[in-house]
Amino acid sequence: MVSLMCTLRDHTDEVGCCAFSPSLLATSSGDKTLRVYNTADFSEVPFSPLSGHGYGVHCCCFSSCGSYLLSCSTDGSVIVWSSETGERAAVLQHPDRSPLRVCALAPDSSHLLAGACDGTVALWDFTSKTLRRCSAVSEASVVACCFSPCGQMFVSGCTYGDLKLWDVTDVNLLHAEKDAHDLGVTCCSFAQQFKVDGCCVEFRLASCGQDSQLKIWIVSQRDGAASVMKLLHTLTNQSAPVLSCAFSPDGEIVVSGSVDKSVAVYDANLGTLLHTLKQHDRYVTAVALSPTMPWIATGSMDRTVNVWRIGDEISAADSESQQTVCQGRKLTGHSRLLLADWSEEDVQAWMCEEGLQELISIFKANNIDGPELNKLNKETATELGIESVGLRGRLLRKIEALKAEQSGSEAPDEFLCPITRELMKDPVIAADGYSYERQSIESWIRGKNKTSPMTNLPLQTTLLTPNRSLKMAISRWKSSQ
Template identity: 75%
Template sequence: MVSLLHTLRDHTDEVRCCSFSPSLLATGSGDKSLRVYSASTGFTELPFSPLTAHGYGVHCCCFSSCGGYLLSCSTDGLALLWSADTGELLATLEHPSRSPLRVCALSPDSSRMLAGACDGTVAQWDFRSRKLLSCSAVSEASVVACCFSPCGQMFVSGCTNGDLKLWDLQASLLNSQKDAHDLGVTCCTFAPQFTIEECALEFRLASCGQDSRLKIWIVAQDERDAWTMKLLHSLAAQSAPVLSCAFSPDGELLVSGSVDKSVTIYNANLGTLLHTLKQHDRYVTAVAVSPHQAVIATGSMDRSVNVWRMGGELGETEAEAQQASCQGRKLPVHCRLLLADWTEEDVQNWLCEEGLEKLVDVFKANNIDGEELSRLSKETVTELGIESVGLRGRLLRRVNALKAEQNGSEAPDHFLCPITRELMKDPVIAADGFSYERESIESWIRGKHKTSPMTNLPLRTTLLTPNRSLKMAITHWKSDH
């Protein structure tokens, strides 16, 4: 079940975009303003809101991964960088030809800012220096969609002519899907996670367009290091152009908004429709999913923003899930039983909840209960005989998330160094796009390891870049705990 929590009606023109940080919701509108709300206090508007430096309507906004910065772009040809803590305007980034900007994005490590323009170009700026790095022609049509890959080493552009293109950071074309959407692309977004199979990277990309379709693509690197894009699902539950789409933080759900005034929620793995929401009076132009809560925001031409709460995995409300789990202990994670008290059956039910049904027989054969589940590590998972590297990684991420859920003070997984599994003090970004504790990755490289600790692929360079945004986020978390 999905329930409506709030309806925000502060904008005086159509809502064109919305974006979540871990603690905030930002919305942008044709009324030239951005509004910022606190997700922790019932979506009350912050004192410094609205933000009003744009000269024309706001088309897109997005938060940095740490939540400390907000980027917006507008028909005025400007991308503006704001402090999410104070609302202070930190930087004004002007497109070289002052072409209207339709979409903007921040890289996962917040090292780059990207904006797509109506003249078919994509401009990139360095986050730290705020200097223009490049302005590259990627299409003869308007660029209306763009997003960085989760590794931060590539980006995708979508245009009004219907093409989707994959680029490296130097704007060299890696793959092109001509006419991916008939009549034009409207939005694209990567799932946050990616998998590694036999030393090859694999991402999932969602796109939507004027053809009334929401599509999920597999973006993968083949054995020749060439990049491919293959269609996984073409979803047609909406009867009019689909204007926006967003993955849930775990990549399991995909949300979209349409001209038919509906919001749809799909199982992204199976391509099955789970929910259809029809509370907006006009086109649904924007959707966003909170990174840490089961909350969705949808914006519309009716000038409103609806905030929704998603229930349990099978659609229950939170109260229904709690009641069901305590009647027979079928859903132990919702019942908040201590992990050490889980039976083997509890563990197997949890695997099914997390979409890890393939591992049930393996866990049965090894008699793994809650206590043993809590002790799983990279080494012991390998000993279970799970051949798929991607499946092993997914299992470990789910276990770490489960332990964090049962211990609210435990650090988020992305704050921990992948090598030592300890809270990072000086995080740096390696050439593989992952962040590590500086001392750990330097030791790894000095030990004649020239491959990524996460992917086993060769590191193109041993250069390490400080991840200041992540360091700031860790500092904020430590002060709160």
């Protein structure tokens, strides 16, 4: 049984990653921030949000003891934060300032790894915060990496679809699995458990990709012999690219999130589907499991993070207690729907939340549902018999805020700047053929990034051309909202 416990709605852009420590949940977003919550009640800690990156934050992770939180960004940096105070303990920069898509910390916190868009991985000694080496591991962007439980190896995954196993000491290639995922790898994760049989050690690795598949591998290493990767399961229950995957602490369960908006929960040993969760409105970009509690966190392009309880069905008393703990953030039915899909009951529930209880009887008598609420204006509000000018004005302001909130999350992707993921005001076309917000791409170029933020190839010129047709399209779209 998997039960939705609460929904966190603090980010203002898509959620890119979720990570648990023994007592905290961290989330990162295209809005350039990290949010940190107590797992006891999922209240936000006093020092949250954390701001320090210049661009969207792609990945975050905790040290195994939970003392440090790490994050990496398009700005080419890894920031090490104190989990107790939120203060920055260190800022580590990729040698070529290449955008970083993923970061990982060894189980014993000895090494820090970050994968970059230029096909390199940067490896730091975490204790001294010194760069040990920056090695080319792919001809394509490195978008996935993770350490083995022993900390002696790491796996990298790239947008070409290859998985590669590396020795940490010298970054020597131990094994290459070509085309592990057609069209590209998106995420990989080791199970914490491993099996020792004589001089052979076996690990389990999960990987997912643009081919809409989640794969579970057996990675074995024998003294004096080459490392081997053997495919154990290919899981195809999701109908679109799978963007994230993670094992439970005991290695018995593996969870994945997909472009089809679903979260799949599998038995990792049998490869059988246990649950399909479908409460997100857009792509599920992140999944994480708590090391100490029966929590699953899932992040999405809909800007929300859902927290789930996995285990036995909860009693009514426990459910009521948990709703109180989550401080009113429990996901209600209407909040998952567009306004046009709201029922009369959804409208009435929303009015209770917004302190408009005195109008419920009027709305109920006139059968006001979502489409009718969407069309409500000053004239129709008067026709309904809402005589109080103040109450009528408050209602209309609440409706406008609701429509603005919903339209913001549904902005067409091509209207968002690829760097900041914000709606563009002055779009320009760069030499790579992509459109960006002028201020963002100019800042990118001034920062000595003479490569494309999208392709990582050199920009032949820094000339920027106004994209007037796109600007007009955005203007028309905003007027229609």
